Amino acid sequence: MNFVYLRLEILRIVRSPQFALFTIAVPLGMFLLFGGLFGDLAGPDGIKASVTTMINMGAYGAMGGALFTGTRVATERTDGWQRQLRLTPMRGPGYLFVKIASAMAMALPVLLVIFVAGALRGVDLTAAQWVLSGLGLWLGALPFAVLGLLLGLFGKGDTVGAMTGALMLPLGVFGGLWMPLSIMPEWMSTVAHFFPTFWLGRVGTVAVTHETGLGLAAAVLAAWLVVPALVVVRRFRLDTAKVG
Template sequence: MNTTYLSLEIKRIVRSPQFTIFTIGMPVAMYLLFGSIFGKLELANGLPADVQTMIKLAAYGASGGALFTGTRVAQERTDGWQRQLRLTPMRGPGYLVVKVLSAMAVALPVLAVLFLAGLATGVEMTAAQWGLVLVSLWLAVLPFAVLGLAIGLFGKGDTVGAVTGALMMPLGMLGGLWIPLEVLPSWMSVVAHFFPTYWLGRVGLEPLAHQGGLGLAVLVLAGWLVVPALIVVRRFRLDTARL
């Protein structure tokens, strides 16, 4: 893996205005809105609504940041950048690893900013709980990084951003990350189980709620990791074979 290329990729993402506005700014604004609406309302899992809202919108922001990796990959395919990279010592697996790692790196500042917003608005957790939730969410974002890469390898530079943005809406709303499922119709709780974002939220809440089912959540997310990874490998081989 080329660490120099990885460093440049991360800097390029972080300096992007879209990263600041949409990946960080929007989840923070949503947290401030929904957190003020639900306040300290105690939910069925025993957690105050503001704690759960912060964790789930941190999950939403981090997964969105990872998923939008695909927009950069699609643009590079459109611009012929992947073709240029084949003239360098970097090999295909190294390119894919850099993209996934850069997506994971992007998720960290998103989580940090949402947690700072939570602290500023009075969210209370122990130091150990803050750390466990942060690490749990960050590791659980990996499937979204790979899924974003798969989308980028199939999409075009001028359309994949809109496709990804449209995808994030149902992932957030129907996956139960925007509004606590406890205050929504019961059928939405059933629908939410079919979205990977629901299981991402479950992983993030487990250090506090202790609802059980962590193994199932990890298993489901592993499935969402393995299947897109196989698609990525297959698609990338076909792309490079045509170059």
């Protein structure tokens, strides 16, 4: 992996105002809003809604940070950057790994901001719960990094941002991240199981609730990782073949 290119990629994303607004400010604002509305309620597992809301908004923010990489990829495709890369020692796998690594790097600060806000709002977890929940959410964001890369390889520079936003809405709502599923209609709980965001939230809550099901959640997210990754590799090969 080209670490110089990775550093430049991260700096470019951090300096983007869209990153600060949509991937940090929005989930933070939603946590403060929903945490205030439902914070004293307890779900069927006995965990306060303030805890699950923090975890869910952390998952939503990490997902957004990971998906954001698609906008850069689409812009580079539109500007002919992939053609320029063929003149450098960097090869296709290195380019893809840098994009995924930068997406994961962007997911981390979003999680930290949400968790710090949760601690300041009175969320009380043990040190192990904080670490395991945060680490689980961060690693669980990997399929969304690949999904963002997929959007960037199929979309165009002026449309992929709208595509990403349009995707995040149903992923957040129907995946059960925006509001606790315990207060939603029963059909919402059924539908949520078909969305990867539901399982991302499950990874984060298992560390707190001590319930079983971590293996199932990890397996579902792994499936959501492998399938888009295969499409990404094929699409990138077709793109590079065209510019060759």
